[in-house]
Amino acid sequence: MLLTLEGLDGSGKTTAWEALRPAYPEATFTREPTDSWYGDAVYRSIAKEDADPLAELFLYIADHADHLSRVIRPALADGDLVISDRYTDSRYAYQAAMLADADLARPLEYIRGVHGAFTREPDATIYLDVDPETAAARAGATDKYERTAFLAEVQSNYERLIDAEPERFVRVDAGRSPEAVIDAVEDAVARLVDAHRDGDRD
Ligand SMILES: Nc1ncnc2c1ncn2[C@@H]1O[C@H](COP(=O)(O)OP(=O)(O)OP(=O)(O)O)[C@@H](O)[C@H]1O
Numbered sequence: 416m417l418l419t420l421e422g423l424d425g426s427g428k429t430t431a432w433e434a435l436r437p438a439y440p441e442a443t444f445t446r447e448p449t450d451s452w453y454g455d456a457v458y459r460s461i462a463k464e465d466a467d468p469l470a471e472l473f474l475y476i477a478d479h480a481d482h483l484s485r486v487i488r489p490a491l492a493d494g495d496l497v498i499s500d501r502y503t504d505s506r507y508a509y510q511a512a513m514l515a516d517a518d519l520a521r522p523l524e525y526i527r528g529v530h531g532a533f534t535r536e537p538d539a540t541i542y543l544d545v546d547p548e549t550a551a552a553r554a555g556a557t558d559k560y561e562r563t564a565f566l567a568e569v570q571s572n573y574e575r576l577i578d579a580e581p582e583r584f585v586r587v588d589a590g591r592s593p594e595a596v597i598d599a600v601e602d603a604v605a606r607l608v609d610a611h612r613d614g615d616r617d
């Protein structure tokens with residue numbers, strides 16, 4: 416089963432992802448951008464204010480392709496539970512916002528289309544829902560993504576993704592204390608894993 420955590424910068428994904436580890440010692444915990452050299456290239460681009468957004472998109476896609484073949488597909492083939500801190504929805508939400516002014520008619524649909532040919536869709540996605548101001552403040556506003564106005568665009572793209580596939584997403588109110596958010600994520604993951612296991616038995 417492939418479970419992903421999504422949300423704005425500072426929504427608390429990594430905090431929740433780390434908190435899940437003890438309950439699922441056999442699971443594969445992974446993330447995007449990855450810690451490979453493809454992921455390093457992505458982080459170099461993130462640090463460049465004037466990076467070309469289309470070139471940046473394809474760095475993320477290269478990192479995702481490597482992540483799929485090296486980590487995700489082998490773990491799923493072994494029957495592992497895979498929990499990824501960010502995955503394809505981050506690309507659809509963030510890079511569609513980055514490409515909003517580019518010469519592309521429908522950036523979100525374009526990015527989904529490129530992935531459609533090769534990706535593995537998540538079985539379920541937990542969306543940590545926090546307002547853009549709180550997100551930017553928590554994240555520290557250290558790079559070009561961690562700005563309130565940009566994160567508001569990203570948030571509206573996430574909402575479009577949720578509207579399109581409401582059955583895949585579990586929304587968690589991430590404006591609460593870390594303890595409350597972690598409890599809600601742990602409950603959601605336990606329910607999703609049980610439901611998936613029951614489904615496998617049918
Ligand atoms: N519910 C919360 N309330 C207040 N602060 C929080 C909460 N959750 C996380 N934080 C703090 O906000 C910062 C960002 O948290 P975290 O790294 O978990 O978020 P993230 O969604 O993974 O962000 P990014 O996508 O930028 O990596 C950290 O300093 C963390 O301690």
Ligand SMILES: Cc1cn([C@H]2C[C@H](O)[C@@H](COP(=O)(O)O)O2)c(=O)[nH]c1=O
Pocket residue numbers: 424447448461475501502503504505506507509510560561
């Ligand atoms: C996977 C992915 C990530 N991003 C952005 C979102 C964050 O600002 C940075 C780094 O991620 P981290 O979780 O803070 O380490 O990358 C993105 O724009 N598109 C993506 O596909």
